[in-house]
Amino acid sequence: MSSEYVPGLEGIIAARTEISMVDGANGRLVYRGYVIADLAEEMSFEEVAHLLWYGRLPTRAELDALTLELAGSRTLTEAAFSTLKAMPSDTDPMDVLRSVVAVQGVEHRLQKPTIPLAIHATASFPTILAGFHRLQQGLEPVKPRADLGHAANYLYQLNGKESPPELVRALNTYLVLLADHGMNASTFTARVIASTDSDLASCLVGAIGALKGPAHGGAPSAVMDQLEQIGTAANAEKWMRAARQRKERFMGFGHRIYRTYDPRAKILKAMCQRLNPKFYELASKVEETALAILHEEHPERPQATNVEFYSAGVLQAIGLPKEFFPPTFAVARAAGWTAHVLEQVANNRLIRPQSEYVGPEPRKPIPLAERG
């Protein structure tokens, strides 16, 4: 048994999984044996969710059944809807999602995680987010449409009208690309909670909390903030060198596992160029500059563009406000989180690592009167 402390658990294998593989050295992401590039443009989110949950791509009949089940699960409980309505309109949508998922989960709190519960939870995320987006604008939430797929329905509930097929396709590809990613921080969080025999909603609430941080899923809104501050391609190098002087990180760059180009970023970059040329013009200059500066600082430690950088441009083109970028990541990752929870409970052992105590040696407490 290894007893060496590794900061950030870097390189530690914390689970055995059949769900996805992140091959950082070769820039490969694989879902249950399928390379992400082969799934991204061809498959619907529903097909990929089926793959993650059941371990195989669905037949036509299985896909129809799953689509129907997702469509029938998009409603919120009365308590969840009341919570949604009670949220102040300036609440961070990630906080809204975390809170409403918690309330929605009360209904199933005593049940062991199952595929129907995973479907139910995954189906509810777009309804929560789109409902909040409407309420923020003083509009009534829009009821889900059973005849629309996951991506198309999310956009329909957000905007109250159907979106052009090109944008639906783009959102679908984004959801497929982000659906799972090995033992990332939020998935690990979900598995830790699942390992205590807790309920699915608790796993998801924990995962949403982990995803929210800018080192993980909070990055795409931060990418937008940085690009807004940089403003023009001509200002990129000056701004970015000053940012590094202040020890700030470039958002959308670097990764714990990938030492080469993130395969998802490659696909999103091409989509961004097509869908959002204005964003792309500035972003590609910023990317070039960021990679040059990061290489200059540490040529021995390759850093590359990560999934979040061009996600920002794609999600903007789809019409999402930047506060909705991180929770839309959660809409995708709900499939992966729930698949991992199911895998954990199917072969569970409580996740309980150790810590290395580096505090003072055991000593006697000094009575209060003598402590001054």
Ligand SMILES: CC(C)(COP(=O)(O)OP(=O)(O)OC[C@H]1O[C@@H](n2cnc3c(N)ncnc32)[C@H](O)[C@@H]1OP(=O)(O)O)[C@@H](O)C(=O)NCCC(=O)NCCS
């Ligand atoms: C993702 C991230 C948290 C990975 O962190 P990590 O595993 O600690 O990264 P590494 O071990 O490869 O490298 C750490 C070093 O590289 C530097 N580095 C890593 N990413 C950097 C970035 N985006 N900008 C500037 N420097 C960066 C750090 O400053 C650090 O150097 P230091 O120890 O001298 O301070 C980090 O790259 C980051 O904060 N990126 C920006 C946020 C982001 O895009 N997150 C989304 C991830 S999908």
